[in-house]
Amino acid sequence: MGSSSGDQQIDLSAGTFATAPEDGLIYYEARGGLGFADFRELWAYRDLFFSLALRDLQVQYRQTFIGVAWAVIRPLTLMIVFTALFRMLGRIPASNEQTYAVTLYAVLLPWQLFATTLTKSTSSLVANEAILTKVYFPRLILPLVPIAVGLVDFAIAFVVLLGLMFWYGVMPTVTILLVPFFVALAVLVSFAFGTWLSAANALYRDIQHAVPFVVQVGMFVSPVIYEMAEVPEKWRTLYSLNPMVGVLEGFRWSLLGQQEPPLTAIALSIMISAVVLAGGLVYFRRIERFVADRV
Amino acid sequence: MSEIVIRVEHLSKRFRIGLKAPHHRLSEAITDLGRACANLPGRIFGRRVLSPDESNGAEAGEFWALKDISFEVQRGDVVGIIGRNGAGKSTLLKILARITEPTSGRFGLQGRVGSLLEIGTGFHPELTGRENIFLSGTILGMMRREVVRHFDEIVAFAEIDEFLDTPVKRYSSGMRVRLGFAVAAYLNPEILIVDEVLAVGDAAFQKKCLGKMGTFAESGRTVLFVSHDVNAIQSLCTSAILLDHGRIAGNGPTMDVVAQYRDAIESFQQVPLQSRTDRSGSGRLRFVSLDIVGPSKADPSIRTGRPCSFVLNFELSDNEPAEDVHFAVTIADARGYPLITCASFHKGADFPPFQKSGQVCCLIPTLPLAPGRYSVHLAATMRRQRADLVENVAGFTVHEEDFYGTGRLPKPEKRGGAMVVDHSWVSKTGGG
Numbered sequence: 001m002g003s004s005s006g007d008q009q010i011d012l013s014a015g016t017f018a019t020a021p022e023d024g025l026i027y028y029e030a031r032g033g034l035g036f037a038d039f040r041e042l043w044a045y046r047d048l049f050f051s052l053a054l055r056d057l058q059v060q061y062r063q064t065f066i067g068v069a070w071a072v073i074r075p076l077t078l079m080i081v082f083t084a085l086f087r088m089l090g091r092i093p094a095s096n097e098q099t100y101a102v103t104l105y106a107v108l109l110p111w112q113l114f115a116t117t118l119t120k121s122t123s124s125l126v127a128n129e130a131i132l133t134k135v136y137f138p139r140l141i142l143p144l145v146p147i148a149v150g151l152v153d154f155a156i157a158f159v160v161l162l163g164l165m166f167w168y169g170v171m172p173t174v175t176i177l178l179v180p181f182f183v184a185l186a187v188l189v190s191f192a193f194g195t196w197l198s199a200a201n202a203l204y205r206d207i208q209h210a211v212p213f214v215v216q217v218g219m220f221v222s223p224v225i226y227e228m229a230e231v232p233e234k235w236r237t238l239y240s241l242n243p244m245v246g247v248l249e250g251f252r253w254s255l256l257g258q259q260e261p262p263l264t265a266i267a268l269s270i271m272i273s274a275v276v277l278a279g280g281l282v283y284f285r286r287i288e289r290f291v292a293d294r295v
Numbered sequence: 296m297s298e299i300v301i302r303v304e305h306l307s308k309r310f311r312i313g314l315k316a317p318h319h320r321l322s323e324a325i326t327d328l329g330r331a332c333a334n335l336p337g338r339i340f341g342r343r344v345l346s347p348d349e350s351n352g353a354e355a356g357e358f359w360a361l362k363d364i365s366f367e368v369q370r371g372d373v374v375g376i377i378g379r380n381g382a383g384k385s386t387l388l389k390i391l392a393r394i395t396e397p398t399s400g401r402f403g404l405q406g407r408v409g410s411l412l413e414i415g416t417g418f419h420p421e422l423t424g425r426e427n428i429f430l431s432g433t434i435l436g437m438m439r440r441e442v443v444r445h446f447d448e449i450v451a452f453a454e455i456d457e458f459l460d461t462p463v464k465r466y467s468s469g470m471r472v473r474l475g476f477a478v479a480a481y482l483n484p485e486i487l488i489v490d491e492v493l494a495v496g497d498a499a500f501q502k503k504c505l506g507k508m509g510t511f512a513e514s515g516r517t518v519l520f521v522s523h524d525v526n527a528i529q530s531l532c533t534s535a536i537l538l539d540h541g542r543i544a545g546n547g548p549t550m551d552v553v554a555q556y557r558d559a560i561e562s563f564q565q566v567p568l569q570s571r572t573d574r575s576g577s578g579r580l581r582f583v584s585l586d587i588v589g590p591s592k593a594d595p596s597i598r599t600g601r602p603c604s605f606v607l608n609f610e611l612s613d614n615e616p617a618e619d620v621h622f623a624v625t626i627a628d629a630r631g632y633p634l635i636t637c638a639s640f641h642k643g644a645d646f647p648p649f650q651k652s653g654q655v656c657c658l659i660p661t662l663p664l665a666p667g668r669y670s671v672h673l674a675a676t677m678r679r680q681r682a683d684l685v686e687n688v689a690g691f692t693v694h695e696e697d698f699y700g701t702g703r704l705p706k707p708e709k710r711g712g713a714m715v716v717d718h719s720w721v722s723k724t725g726g727g
Contacts (some may be wrong), residue, residue, distance in 0.1 A: 025302055025403030030396050051433040054427075055419055062421050131434050134395035134412045292395045293310065 019090030035285040041138050045139055049141050052128075053148035060149065069260040072160045073151040075108040082225050098168045103256060104225065110186040110251045111224050113154045113182040114244060115215045117187065120146035121194030122155040122211045129295050139288045140281075142196040149185050153185065182251040185269060188245045195280030199287035202295045223248050228262065243272045300486060301368035301391070303643075306400035308361040308386050308541075313653045322477065357673055360386040364400070373508070373518040375532035375549060377525065380686050382538040384488055384521045391487050391519065405484025407701050413490075415475030419466035424455055424474060427463050431478045445481040453477035461528040462595045473500055480507050484540035505531055525553055525630055529711070540573070544625050546663075558629070560670075560687050568688055580675045580682040583652075584608045587671070587691045587717060598696035599704060599715055601663040605637075607673060607685070608654050617677055624657050625672040626664070628713050631687070633672070635712050640676070666695045667704045 061067040064183025083101045085093050092100045121143035124131060128142050165172065201207035222244045223231075231239050239245060240262075249262040361383045368374055376384050389395045391402060392410035417434035418427050428449055434443040442449075450456050453474040455466075465472060508531060508537070512518050522528050528535060528549060535552035537545035539559065545552045555578060569583045585605040589595045597603050605624045611617050623638040635655050639646070646655065669691055674684045698715050705711030 023299065023302070023403070025405050027403040028393060029397075029401035030398060045347070046432045047437075047439045050439065051430050055422065057432050058426065059421050060418060131417045133389075133394060134416045135410055135434055137434070137435070137436075214515050289396045294391070 031072065031289055034284070037285065038138065039116040039141055042140060043197070045137050045141060048137055049148070050143060054143065054147045056145060056149045056197045057152060066152075068156055071156040075105055075112060076116070076160075078108055079105040086225070099170055102161075102164050102168050102170045103252060105164060106255050107152055107224050107248050107252055110182060110247055111158050111173075111244070112157075113183070113221070114186045114190045115151045116153070116246070117146045117190040118150070118194055119212050119215060121190065122201050123208045124194075124199040125198050125291060125295055126205065126208065132295055133292050139291060140284060143191065143194040143284075146194075147191060147228055150190075151183075151187070163259060170256065172255055174259045175261075177253045178254040179251065182247055182254055185250065185266075185273070186244075186247045188277065189247060189269065192243075192277035192280055194225045194259060195284045197279065199280075199284045199291070202287060202291050218242075218244070223252075228265065229259075235263070240268045242271065243270065243276075245271040297369045299367050300370045301366075301405075301519070302403040303364055303366050303391075304401055304403075306361055306364040306387075306390065307359060307690045308383075308390060308395075309357050309359050309398045309563055311357045319703050324612060342607045359541050361390070361397070364538075364541075364543055366536060366543065366546055368505065368517055368519070370517055370532060371512060371515050373512045373520060373532045374527035375552075376521045376538065377523075377528060377535060377552070378538035378544075379682065381572045381575055382679060383541040384538055385412075386541075387538065388488050388490050388519065388521055399700040404486060404496055407483075408488065409479070409484030410488040411435070411480040411482075411490070413487075414479075415473050416473065416479075416511065418463055418475065421462055423462055423468070424450075424453075424459045427474065428478055431475065433483075435479060435482055436484070437482060438474075441481075441483075447610045449477045449481055452480055469500070476500070476504055480504075484516070486519070487511065488519045489524060522633060524708045527554065529553055566620075568685065571685055571688075574685045576675070576681040576683040577677070578683065579600070579612050579677055580609050580620065581612065582607060582609045582673050582675065582683055582688070585671065585673060585688050585697075587689065596694050597662065597691060599664060599666060600661055600696050600698035603659045605659075605671065606654060607657070608652070609675065610652045611649060615652055617653075618648045619678045620646055620649060620682075621676045622655055622657070623674040625674070627670050627672060627687075628672070629668045631670070634669075658712045662693065663716055664693045665711065665713050665715055666693050667713065669713075 061070070064070065066073075081100055082096065082104055083092075086100070087097060124142040124146060125139065132139065132142075164170075198206050219225075220261060222237075222242055228236060228239065228245060228249050246262065246265035246267070250266045250269075253259065253261050327348075349456065360618065362381075364387065376387065378384050386395075388410070389412070390397050390406065391404070392584045394410070394412075414562045415427075415431060417431045417692060419430060420514075422430065428446065429442050432449075435441060442526070449457060452475075453470075455470055455474055456468065458470065466474070488652060505527065508518055508520070512533075518531075520528065520532060532549045534547060535545075536543060537548045537552050537556050537559070541569070543554045544559070568585055574581075585608070587597065588604050588606065590602045607622060607624070621638065621640040621644070623636055623640070625633050625636045627633045638656075639657075669687050670687050672684070673688050675682045703712075703716065
């Protein structure tokens with residue numbers, strides 16, 4: 001982490017006053033080159049993470065009339081609108097309408113988890129400028145906090161999903177046990193891009209204007225309102241390079257357990273987000289060094 | 296036994312001027328778009344890209360906020376850091392608090408470091424006092440269970456128990472300051488770094504805070520303390536460091552360093568305003584001279600209760616007409632404590648656009664200052680952004696005048712107030 005404890009990296013010949021290795025001080029200096037995230041330090045700051053997540057949750061629903069119901073209203077409204085629209089266009093047979101609606105609501109949940117988490121992560125460094133410039137803490141906490149908030153919203157909407165499934169008689173299969181895995185994958189994808197975008201946004205605010213728009217467009221190039229099976233066969237591999245394809249198809253499969261699991265898409269999603277995350281952590285580390293001067 | 300807890304070795308910090316701005320103005324952004332696109336990959340990756348005007352000279356776009364700073368602090372010391380605006384005090388604290396990295400050099404710290412660069416760090420106005428205690432406490436570096444342990448003491452110190460479940464946005468500014476300091480007071484680090492935060496809050500609370508910092512040091516902890524208030528530094532600090540243009544100009548016992556600083560203030564005022572470099576702001580407007588004049592040309596001396604004018608001359612850095620410009624003249628006492636601020640913005644003054652240069656005059660019809668020595672700070676804003684700020688631009692002496700018609704006036708040097716106001720006295724006892 002760039003700091004070296006007294007007995008490691010001291011060059012006795014360099015300083016004008018030689019530093020005794022046993023002086024017990026922890027030294028800090030400019031960190032050069034490439035670094036990775038310091039997960040041990042991150043863990044030491046877990047209470048700060050908790051406090052910031054609690055703050056964002058409390059603030060989100062304070063002075064609202066219906067409070068947490070907002071977590072449900074957004075996917076529910078989209079579900080109604082798209083179902084009505086597609087029925088009008090004659091794309092879904094009336095007999096299958098209920099299953100379509102429930103499936104759509106279900107897939108909207110991981111999509112919204114991804115979309116809101118990514119949007120908030122992107123602006124997290126800028127939004128927390130006031131504390132960023134006043135006190136030290138591992139800055140990586142900031143793009144992580146929206147994940148906690150997103151997961152709480154997800155959990156609330158998921159309870160409603162179970163209710164909807166029960167009501168419409170859409171029975172889950174045993175693969176529902178894999179839902180947490182796909183939720184984790186949605187978080188991974190959004191955090192992978194969040195590290196890049198939050199750091200870049202600290203330098204150029206253009207990013208935070210572009211992301212909500214790109215995410216909105218992204219919903220239509222991801223299998224949310226349609227399924228991957230409707231994409232022409234020859235395009236499917238290319239299509240699966242979008243890491244959210246694996247998440248959404250996998251989520252749909254684990255919940256409703258029809259057809260075959262979309263293994264290629266899931267594998268691609270894991271690999272792509274792992275690579276993006278690794279690069280993102282290095283990039284974030286680099287920007288973190290001077291973010292307080294530039295944000 | 297003395298033990299070193301802070302060791303700073305050849306610390307330097309370079310800032311690049313202009314890099315903070317690019318995302319603020321759309322018009323500038325469009326002008327720079329072509330160049331920006333060419334440089335984009337390098338910029339996004341935080342690499343240094345020289346723009347044409349920067350590459351003319353390495354020094355054009357950068358300045359050294361700190362240059363080769365070395366010092367040591369021993370356990371239990373309370374060290375005051377003084378210096379003019381822009382001398383590098385806050386940069387030094389920010390580096391030691393690890394908020395930003397030095398460009399070169401290094402520093403060693405022992406034990407847990409707490410930084411208090413602002414009162415109420417991390418407060419969220421929508422949250423209650425109780426919630427904010429936890430939030431601010433953990434942001435400042437406490438674990439939640441430590442906050443729980445000190446919760447009652449924090450509430451007692453802040454004197455806000457009735458308002459614990461009221462959102463902080465409904466607090467008075469005094470309550471907010473008290474709560475902010477109370478949280479920080481229980482941080483309990485081995486090294487506490489404090490920036491100019493005691494300037495807020497009422498006198499009684501300031502005293503309480505200074506007392507808290509005093510006992511903190513007595514218990515073997517170390518304090519680094521930046522303040523403009525030389526008196527606070529003198530009463531609290533065992534030693535002091537004087538910074539000037541990013542270098543250490545003095546380091547030693549408080550009394551000696553403070554004396555050196557006072558001499559230095561006098562000497563700044565000898566430097567013509569035009570060539571002063573210790574200024575902050577965008578620089579689109581620069582003060583070039585200041586004349587302080589009395590009632591008239593025939594009667595130029597500045598006297599208590601008589602008219603006094605401040606004539607500000609300034610230049611603009613470009614040929615654009617300058618609109619929405621405001622000026623402020625602050626009069627400070629001999630110790631540098633601000634007494635009066637005359638701001639055109641507060642008065643609702645409306646100036647026509649200025650071209651290239653300009654002159655404005657601030658007239659005080661009845662100067663409410665007791666005889667003595669005062670100094671002037673100047674500030675200008677353009678579109679609410681600071682354009683120029685210079686402290687201790689000039690010193691001036693207010694001479695005696697029979698303000699009350701009795702030949703008597705308060706004497707600031709004998710604990711009298713520095714200000715005079717028209718007032719009256721009547722007896723409210725007995726009689727009728």
